Amino acid sequence: MGLDNENPTLFIKIKDREITETDYDDNDVEEIDSREIFDLIKGITDPEHPLSLEELRVVDQSLIEVDDLNNIVKVLFTPTIPHCSMATLIGLSIKVRLLWCLPSRFKISVSITPGTHASEHAINKQLDDKERVAAALENTHLSTVLHNCIATA
Amino acid sequence: MERLKSLCPLKGHSGIVWNIAWHPKGQILASCGEDKTIRLWNYKDGDKSVLKCLLADGHQRTIRAISWSPCGQNLASASFDATIAIWDNKSGQFECNATLEGHENEVKSVAWSRSGSLLATCSRDKSVWVWEVWEDNEYECAAVLNAHSQDVKKVVWHPFDDILASASYDNNVKLYSEDPSDKEWTCIGTLSSHSSTVWSLAFDKTGNRIVTSSDDKTLKIWQKYLPGNAEGILVKDEKFVYKCVCTISGYHTRPIYDVSWCHLSDLIATACGDNSIRIFKEDELSDHNQPTFSCIVHMNNAHLQDINSIQWNPIIEGILASCSDDGLVKIWKVNSI
Numbered sequence: 001m002g003l004d005n006e007n008p009t010l011f012i013k014i015k016d017r018e019i020t021e022t023d024y025d026d027n028d029v030e031e032i033d034s035r036e037i038f039d040l041i042k043g044i045t046d047p048e049h050p051l052s053l054e055e056l057r058v059v060d061q062s063l064i065e066v067d068d069l070n071n072i073v074k075v076l077f078t079p080t081i082p083h084c085s086m087a088t089l090i091g092l093s094i095k096v097r098l099l100w101c102l103p104s105r106f107k108i109s110v111s112i113t114p115g116t117h118a119s120e121h122a123i124n125k126q127l128d129d130k131e132r133v134a135a136a137l138e139n140t141h142l143s144t145v146l147h148n149c150i151a152t153a
Numbered sequence: 154m155e156r157l158k159s160l161c162p163l164k165g166h167s168g169i170v171w172n173i174a175w176h177p178k179g180q181i182l183a184s185c186g187e188d189k190t191i192r193l194w195n196y197k198d199g200d201k202s203v204l205k206c207l208l209a210d211g212h213q214r215t216i217r218a219i220s221w222s223p224c225g226q227n228l229a230s231a232s233f234d235a236t237i238a239i240w241d242n243k244s245g246q247f248e249c250n251a252t253l254e255g256h257e258n259e260v261k262s263v264a265w266s267r268s269g270s271l272l273a274t275c276s277r278d279k280s281v282w283v284w285e286v287w288e289d290n291e292y293e294c295a296a297v298l299n300a301h302s303q304d305v306k307k308v309v310w311h312p313f314d315d316i317l318a319s320a321s322y323d324n325n326v327k328l329y330s331e332d333p334s335d336k337e338w339t340c341i342g343t344l345s346s347h348s349s350t351v352w353s354l355a356f357d358k359t360g361n362r363i364v365t366s367s368d369d370k371t372l373k374i375w376q377k378y379l380p381g382n383a384e385g386i387l388v389k390d391e392k393f394v395y396k397c398v399c400t401i402s403g404y405h406t407r408p409i410y411d412v413s414w415c416h417l418s419d420l421i422a423t424a425c426g427d428n429s430i431r432i433f434k435e436d437e438l439s440d441h442n443q444p445t446f447s448c449i450v451h452m453n454n455a456h457l458q459d460i461n462s463i464q465w466n467p468i469i470e471g472i473l474a475s476c477s478d479d480g481l482v483k484i485w486k487v488n489s490i
Contacts, residue, residue, distance in 0.1 A: 104458055104479070107407065107426070128368070129322070129350065130426075130459065131217075132304070134169065134187070135233050135259050135277070138214050 003048055005081045011057040031068035040101050041094050043153040047086045071105045078113040087117055091127045093149040155489055157452045161200035163482040170476035172218040172462045177225045179468030184482045185216035211238040211249040218262045223269045231260035237274050251290040262307045273317050275305035281319045283338055296338035300327045307353050312360045320351035346397045358416035366409035374399040399444045415465035424460035429453050
């Protein structure tokens with residue numbers, strides 16, 4: 001079976017977040033921001049290539065919206081090609097990574113950057129259906145694949 | 154003005170609690186969830202409700218839904234493991250004495266008909282099954298209904314007729330009944346108006362109205378019309394139609410996972426992904442062809458996470474149960490102030 005996208009474009013990774021003095025201050029409460037979300041998901045491995053979602057620019061900090069006060073995290077991701085059959089799996093890996101890492105108060109939405117996939121509506125609906133996400137995570141095969149993608153994050 | 158008072162939260166489940174069901178006598182509440190257990194709680198007013206028993210080892214995966222038979226002797230549970238288990242306490246304690254197989258994947262909902270002689274189940278395999286209930290834990294599949302084009306989320310029976318309703322990821326609700334001439338179950342109507350997944354529905358006490366709740370953040374009220382109705386609603390080739398007469402929008406900010414229509418007080422309660430419980434009441438001068446409803450209770454942060462299910466106590470008026478992703482089951486009392 002051939003690859004969906006045999007020759008993906010590569011992008012340069014961003015620099016690590018600079019550590020400031022307040023990072024060492026336990027009394028300084030910092031809100032969760034888009035950079036923090038980006039750092040959680042940028043290292044997820046693409047299911048098809050040994051490359052990160054950041055290197056393939058599937059995820060980008062500018063497409064992450066966080067409203068810490070209202071417990072909202074919205075992530076848009078961009079499949080490398082408009083017919084990518086892995087799009088649901090990639091979306092699921094981002095969603096699961098955030099579900100596992102963020103405090104449970106957050107309502108996490110992961111969807112395709114508008115106009116970048118042929119079946120974006122159907123995929124978004126599936127990623128938004130908590131019952132189907134819960135059932136998918138109980139599927140042994142799928143959860144192994146997901147764990148492998150997330151292991152590098 | 155009404156307000157909700159929380160009685161003591163019922164702790165015990167680990168992980169998501171997906172569904173709750175009041176025993177027909179109103180004294181026991183059953184709950185089920187991700188931890189593959191069913192818990193039966195003895196309801197007592199005040200803060201005294203306690204765990205009565207725990208049913209385990211009936212399923213290999215999440216238990217998505219539970220339903221009591223109308224006689225209160227049997228409890229059916231639907232699981233992501235593609236089976237339905239039937240529990241009874243004939244031996245003095247609850248045991249699983251039958252397992253129904255046939256669905257291709259996750260079973261999402263289960264419901265007993267009013268007479269207790271029929272059981273309905275639905276699944277991600279897009280089908281709705283009707284089972285005939287015989288003596289001695291015998292269940293026979295009477296129909297496999299493939300009217301939906303997607304995952305079926307919920308099945309609910311009419312309060313006294315053998316009419317079944319199902320809600321789906323395909324945005325529609327379907328109605329079914331048995332054709333008396335050839336005993337074949339068929340789809341007899343489609344309720345089409347929601348713009349996303351219909352998660353749940355409930356009949357009012359007369360069976361002449363249905364409320365549906367959806368991922369599109371609205372509730373819809375459907376009114377039954379018979380042939381030759383005074384309103385001039387066209388009823389083609391069918392015995393009746395349900396027509397959408399009201400859309401309640403602007404209240405819920407996230408998907409509405411469940412709705413319960415109280416047969417004692419006529420109040421409608423909703424379980425929402427925004428952690429809130431809301432209660433709606435029909436306005437006094439509401440026209441039944443164009444009814445209007447007002448939100449009389451908005452309980453913000455009723456749970457710490459999504460609320461998955463809500464149900465009015467069938468016997469004790471004003472008592473409500475809810476369950477959530479936060480692992481808790483809660484019992485609420487509606488107080489007028």
